[in-house]
Amino acid sequence: MNNDSSVASLATRLRAEATGLRAGTRMPSSRTLTERYRVSPVTVSRALALLVAEGVVVTRPGSGTFVAERRAAASGEADRSWQNTALGERRVDPEGVALGLIPVPDGIVPLVGGYLPEGLRPTRALAAASARAARRPQAWGAPPPEGLPELRAWFAGLTGCTPEDVLVSGGGQSSLWLALRAVVAPGGPVLVESPTYPGLIAAARAAGLTPVPVPVDGDGVRPDLLAEAFARTGARAFVCQPTFHNPTGSVLPPDRRAGVLKAARQAGAFVIEDDFARHLSMGAAPAPLVAGDAAGTVVHIASLTKATAPSLRISGIVARGPVAERIRAAQLVESFFPARPLQETALEFVSSPSWPRHLRAVSAELRRRRDVLAAALAEHVPEIQLPSLPSGGLYLWGRLPEGLDDAALTETARAHGVAIAPGRPYFPAEPPAPYLRLSYSAAADTDALVEGVRRLSAALRASR
Template sequence: MNDDNSRGALLSALRDLVAAGPVGARLPSVRELQRHFQVSPLTVQQAVRQLNGEGLVDVRPGAGTFVAAAPPTTRSADLGWQHVALGGHAPPDASRTLALHAEPGAGVVRLAGGYLDQTLVPEKPLSAALARAVRRTGAWGRAPVEGIESLRQLFAREIGGVDAADVLITSGGQSALSIAIRALTRPGDAVVLETPTYAGFISIARSHALEVHPVPTDADGLRTDVLDRVLASSGARLVVVQPLHANPTGSTLAAGRRRELLALARSYGAFVLEDDYARDLTIDGPAPSTLVSQDVDGHVVHVRSLSKPVAPALRVAALVARGPALNRLRAAKTLDDFYVSRPLQEAAVDFLSSPAAGRHRRTVARELGARRDTLLSEVRARLAGASVDTVPGGGMHLWVRLPDGVDDVDLAARARGAGVLVSAGSAWFPTEPDASYLRLTYGETPVPLLVEGVRRLATVLVG
């Protein structure tokens, strides 16, 4: 008998014993089982562990293994009581955000998502950094609630104009944004969102029962002339913006508008939440400096994450604020998750301070540039009637306006059927879309597949 056969025979014999034996009956010892089934002690231990995991046996160290008190039944669960317990109020709306994590099936080309694909993730240097991090004494101990000092310093230097003491480390940008929006508002408050904007903001605002006031954007980013009127009429004290390579439009806030935005924040006494998700995904540099680096009086709350520019699993981000706002954010963060796993923070510092980080940035900029240019030229050549108004200087998305009369949701569904995953534009509007769009992502897809993806999309656009 090979190992698998003997383990199988052992498992089925043990299951028979459990089924036959009264609750609490002692099973034969490891040595007896080993002798009887001619298997190694490891095989016996693995079998016992499996049955223990299934709840069939209790293992009492030093005493033996016993038939478990209540073997689980196979009846299907009756979960109806949960509807009553949870009540009738509206559930949190995460549908837009969940859609971003949809996995394409085999053979489907992905023109959706929002992370670098595996070919661009610096796996070797990151794994080496993590291996070094876990070898350090105290690696598995607690970390400070605010994050480890070396990482806070590193983020402060990169962001510019802020101190390490202003930086909180969070588990990814999404968590930082959710903490900030919830901590800086109360349910029912007004909040200003760009339109269109990152679908995650819309989900967070709706889940926190905020009243969303959309302000349009154009090729120069947020329309600050409209923002002035909206701040006056809505009473909103929080404006959420992406000033650099915005998702989904790709626009960057123009220099004059940056000044106007900061001036408006000062005159209305409002917070600006700056989501700087794409700084390290800049293709045509240099990128303008951060808004927070130009803010003296604590109006700008800043978020910068590593999971997009480095690796989806590096869920580490910085949340920056000053004054009482920082205290509120720290409190909200502590209630959410205490602190971010120390080895992950140490690995981030190790990687970011190594020459591999610079090499990675250059590779990403070069490859994203090639992908953007390919996607743009393929869209322009093959998607009749579609147009791209803004060529993004960075980030990973192209915002494509569809010909009049084409429904984005219907097109995205048909595209999936034809083997290409795209995002319907309407999910990116907090209220009614002003036209029909698709968001096509080039960050997750190497050049040859981009070409194939647009070819498939073209077949459903004409069909």
């Protein structure tokens, strides 16, 4: 069971229980609640803490937890509609980012999600690294604004650049946001792959930019189409995921990598390389675009989050020349720097023997899960076409038969007990066909993957 959803579920039950009791009534003990609801003491503690924060209950050390005095009811709902005029038309749409963050209820098989399954996360190794990091003398002081020198050197080693080219930032999404705002003027166009990661589309629009789609095929973006898009739009940036592209899983071949750099240089534009899945490889991963770029065309983003745990939000941004100064200035103004304890923890972990062992385990397990999910799809829903099997990443990208509505199928699938992601949000404009993105990382195990596909098959039959 997802721990956060367990806490929320227990809090809902205890909130309802407290509502029916008089103020001052003692709530059942933590031990009683643990036994009654068959949850861990940690879950009970967190649920009670949530209710304390809400003012539903109060705790009295040595005595227990009691129903709080009822708050006086508001005399009426205040009219806040004036805010719509003050805020104007511009809004931030979080849907693209929230897609992979919404908890899946118990009983629903998750074929959605963008993180490693709980059993594959290096929780113990991270806890040990965090404990070691916290004991460092300067762990709670301010780090250098560009990041810990040793961590910058580690990120530099991934790209063949120098540590001075690296800025330690707070996760891939934050880094994308910084890079977009540093490189593209407000209101300007930014070229993006189509399909692409919905969080990128959301970040671009939230920054006041216009994402312009450049189609991809089985080998990624075509340099000739990219060059045409630069010429047509006057864009000064192209955001891409050349290694284990989300959602298709494609890897841009060497000739296209060279063509992308050539097209950008001829246009006097930047390439923002989102290298989010490098450590999710099932074999060898090609060198990043930035490794062959001396001119400073590429702004490279490498994140640790996907290969570790959702809250290890640490990434490295590689940039050279004036754009590097602009990105560093933007981070300094926005958030100063990522928390030093988190940087120290990341450094401890990637410098330990646990890191290569973890990567080997991730590679083997993701390959096994990918193969099981692909085989189950071939057996139970052969009408979903898989153009290819990715050699890294967390997803399969499947094309649905013509005439099917991917959004409607998503709702039907949920009613049949399986959560899937429709393909539509991955396109910055109208999609050319209906697609699904199916994650093999979120389900509890391979048996759950097979069961999820069986439920998806039933949903497909019901949709026709």
